[in-house]
Amino acid sequence: MTGLLLCDDLLFVSRITGVARDLGLDIRTVRTSDALLTQAKQIGAACVLLDLHNSGLDIERIVRELRGHGTSFIVGYGSHVDTATLKQARAAGCDLVLPRSKFVEELPTALPHWLAGAA
Numbered sequence: 001m002t003g004l005l006l007c008d009d010l011l012f013v014s015r016i017t018g019v020a021r022d023l024g025l026d027i028r029t030v031r032t033s034d035a036l037l038t039q040a041k042q043i044g045a046a047c048v049l050l051d052l053h054n055s056g057l058d059i060e061r062i063v064r065e066l067r068g069h070g071t072s073f074i075v076g077y078g079s080h081v082d083t084a085t086l087k088q089a090r091a092a093g094c095d096l097v098l099p100r101s102k103f104v105e106e107l108p109t110a111l112p113h114w115l116a117g118a119a
Contacts, residue, residue, distance in 0.1 A: 001115040002026040002043055006036045006062075007051040016049070019107050025115055033062055040069040046117035047071070050094065052078035052085050059085075060092040067093070072117040077103035 003020075007013050008031040020027040028043070030036045033056060040048065048071050052059065063074055073096075076089035080099035089097045096114075098106070 001047075002028060002045055003047040003049060003111075003115045004036060004039055004043075004045045005029045005049045005051075006033065006054050006057070007031070007049075008054055009051065012051070015104070016107065020111060023108070023111060025111060027115075033057055036062065037065050037069070040066055040071055044070050047073045047075070047115045049114070050074060050076045050089070052076045052089050052097075053082070059089050059094075063089075063092045063094060073114055075103070075114055 003026070005013065005016055005027050007016070007029065013029050017027050017029060028039060030039055036048070039045070048066055050057070050062065059076070066074060074094045076094040076097045077100050078085050080101065086097050086099070
């Protein structure tokens with residue numbers, strides 16, 4: 001199973017892909033929304049991980065278009081103090097929205113389930 005990660009923070013990308021690699025999972029990373037949509041269309045990823053603070057991210061548009069490309073599970077993560085963005089992600093249809101610290105905490109155990117397209 002291949003998942004997609006939208007994140008332009010190289011240190012955080014390294015952290016997430018390192019966990020995936022340790023678990024034997026494949027996570028492809030992209031830095032822009034357009035690249036995310038192109039990859040989602042090409043590979044049909046069941047799971048997408050979204051950094052909700054990625055530059056230029058239109059959460060509603062991305063979620064809508066990802067669903068159109070067959071993505072079944074979308075995880076959004078962001079700053080715990082930016083409650084408006086977290087609420088916006090939930091309203092847009094992200095299946096799971098977590099503060100960044102909770103996302104990191106759950107990543108090693110939850111990532112296989114997320115990539116399978118289920119919570």
